[in-house]
Amino acid sequence: MRPATWTARPERKVLMRMRSVGLAGALLLAFLPAASANASPDDSPSAPHAFVEHGIRGKPLTFSSPDPNAFVEKGWRKAPATLPPGGVLLGRPAAADDPDEPPPPPTKEQCLNRPEAEVTPPEPGDENDTLAGWYKDRYGWCAWGTMKAEGKDAETGLEVAEFTVRFVIIGYGNNGARQFDYNVYLDRFDYVGPIKWDLATMSVRISGCNETTMDCPTTRHGTLPAWQAAPNAAFTVTSPEVSGGGEQILSGDLQVAIDFATPAEPEWVWGAPNGVTVAHTPIRYDSATYVGRARGAIFPAYRLTFVVDSIADNQDESALHIKQAFERPQLTWPSWQGKTVPGRTEPLTRMYNPAANSSNRNKSENMCRKIYGDWDSNLDNCDEFPFASTYEGSKTGPDKYGWGERYSVRLIDKTDNQYVGRQMLETEFYRPLRVLDGDPFYVAVR
Template identity: 35%
Template sequence: MVQQMKLPPVVIAFLTSIPLAMVSTLPVQADGGDQTQGYTTYSEKPLSDRLPSASNIHHGGNQEIVKANQRTWLQAVSNSDPVDLRTECSEHLEEAGATPKGWLRDRMLQCFSDRKHVSAIGFDGEPWGEISWDMWVLGYANHGVRQVDYLISMENITYFSLPGKSVNWAQARFDITFNGCSTQMNCPSQTDLADTVLGWEVRPSRSLTFSSDNNTGSSPDFRVPAWLTMNHRFTPAASDNLAPSMQAGMFESKIRFDSAGRTVVGRDYGSVFTDAPLVYVLSLSEDAVKYSARHIYDAQNHPERTFPSWVGKTVPGGSIQDPLTRLTDQAKISENRDASIKVCKDIWGEGYAAGGLQCDEYPFASTYQGGKYGPDSNGGLLRFSARPIPGDDNNAGGGSRLGQKFYWENRVLDGEAFYVRIDQ
């Protein structure tokens, strides 16, 4: 039984539509061959919209059975689904179907949802009919186990044949394949993702689990990255004289396994979706961190108000184009902090800490942009700020909340980039 996931506050994304104009950009096989050779492409818009004479549309699938099967699967892989990813994804459907990444709630949860269409095309190029379905993929990374689980569903399948045409829809096949599993991973069998249309109607949900052994990967934290991509194929029944269809690169999911350890990320082992943006958020209106938030806001937006002071000063961390990167070496973190304390003493005097104040630094001491190592890496420019603020506020804004909440729950490793946003 997989340990229960601890989800951060921030999918696989699957089968998103590729316009016909973009066929030339489809992925190629490892040997350089075009994966789409011999296939027609999936439809961007339903055939029924273009040919309103369609009739006798078949509807299949029981949504209550689908949801019950999903609940059973979730209990098996994670003991619970405290966030209810599917419901949240339903509130982000435009984003969930817009790109191959789908919608990433955070580094632990990813989803895709979109209505898909395939026209059955004769070898003369004429359409015979169409099959459509709701494509869902729910992706679950794990804070505690080097494992990523995907639940893949084809729901609400409908199909029709055009007048004068007959398609053996029930015996046509859908084949789903995930590419990108490496020798550093435990790659699952994918035979269950190939079935007839009738088979998908009877059992709409299937699952895959990718994992990696704890001591596999690059040191010191045994990182194993992977870029999973998804192909979806439609093969007509052998009795039908129809062309197969394919959508390559419909989905992508970038994942990473690590064994960074409890002192770095709270739990020894885990996995994340690396395409999820890493944003540390504080609010000026939250009393517990209002001084920390104000300090960061000034540093990012009014660096002329900060010390050390110099003409043209800028401070990093306000955007992904000029990010902060995590530092885990405790000795270097202490050196960053000492450099900031020196500024507090130089500007406010030796007694700067009177009344329970502490020297707050931004960028944080736990980043490579801190008071000591920031200047060392950017030509000596002092692109940091230090000022005394109340100790409780400092410990909340740049201490436990940053460390145990943001770093740990997102499994942010040494050298990983993030940025800081200050809300009103």
């Protein structure tokens, strides 16, 4: 029985660590690297350059503001003539006190400051995927780049004109509705050549919809002067639920394409007849009820990472356990030569199966008893990694994958164990990020 003086948490935590990992584990503490983070602000984007009109650079043409209802067409949402601060048309509020409310989507400025958000529309015949963009989080994505159209004489094939425009595309999902929203911003309209530019047209469209399971938008189409006057478009893509309940997972890949044409001058040919796909992103809808809000829409390509802090007093013992399982797995229990533990470079997989979760916990607690004997459950818990709620757990891992005992158990502070497992993992990670059964994620210690 422990003396009463051991109840002071700082002293007790040190003694518990030494008892849990033994002498070899305690010696590792002296060699753990300190966490550090260096961040530098991104450079701001360059200022817009001058227009090119009939081969001569100069000031852009000016047009009067359109009627607010002038560009309301089926499939796209009217944008206000004046952008709000930051150039963002997105209507979702920033996350407040509700932990299930997603963070705000990326702004136009954030997107332009992310080099990984830049995309390069492919040349004809180029099959390389350079259109992925940047995922801010599970709900926010953006891409930016320059679309170029070359005008050629239909008879001679000679290039006689060129049009370019910069685009910024912001997409965001939803926690509470089966809905994605996309906003497209255009600027830096440049054109050169003997073309009647005031009669030229441009279209922006969303494609990749499954029309039987998704409510798909059409296209915003207008003249070049109209686009210069209102250089943005918005699209909403939804997926209605069907009878029968269940998760109703629907996956897809949405593309954004831009098309430029001179219908008043058919003698000019402008590349692909349906325009150029400038960006794309995989999407997923679901109606799972075990992650809080019963419906949602996320970007599955975002790399999910569950992070524990080795400095925070309410999770440092869990963090130490995970860190040593990654870096010194042979010194964790059960111990065997060549042991590795998944989670850092091999993803874990969320498992929504209460009975299987209990089987993982039972096996882990039996292993703890073999190592430590009985313990005071008011003070300590048997911590396991990978987590019991993953397919890589102590029981389901060997059963599913046929590998050895690639897990670790250790007695740690009860409050620490339950805070990480219940609050951080279940409430703050699985739930708001809509981590469903079968979804992969990684684990990091900072």
